[in-house]
Amino acid sequence: MTPAPAAEYANRLRDALEKGETAALEELFTPDIRFYSPVKFQPFEGREMVLGLFGVLARTFENFRYVGSYDGTAQTSADGSEAASVVLLFRTTVAGREIHGIDLLHFDEDGRIKEFTVMVRPQSAVQALGQAVYAGLVADGLVPPLPEER
DSSP states (O other): OOOHHHHHHHHHHHHHHHHTOGGGGGGGEEEEEEEEOTTOSSOEESHHHHHHHHHHHHHHOEEEEEEEEEEEEEEOSTTOOEEEEEEEEEEEEETTEEEEEEEEEEEOTTSOEEEEEEEEEOHHHHHHHHHHHHHHHHHTTSSOOOGGGO
């Protein structure tokens, strides 16, 4: 069973993302949050970067909505310790492509989100999402353009 603070933060995240209110996310994340993207091998790290990413996602997603959830615990460290975890199922559209996905949230002992992993399907949607998000990150100055784009 998910501890009450984690469930509360998951519900607040869900409400904020469905309403596109990304400013409400800051207090839900740990300062050292890691965001694992389906299109990037290394995670986005730190609250400032992750909040910037969510700003891009809010502009990129069309008709974003959560359609279900599961909660429990998961092993989140090498020492075998477990943390509260929630899986939120979502649907959205990017560049005309319907996306089915999940957000996997791991919480710290205070109930704040410390790891956020996203998985999406189908492959064509992953590619459309990657291109749209990358363009938004470059436009917002969060990542540099690729050398051939300069």
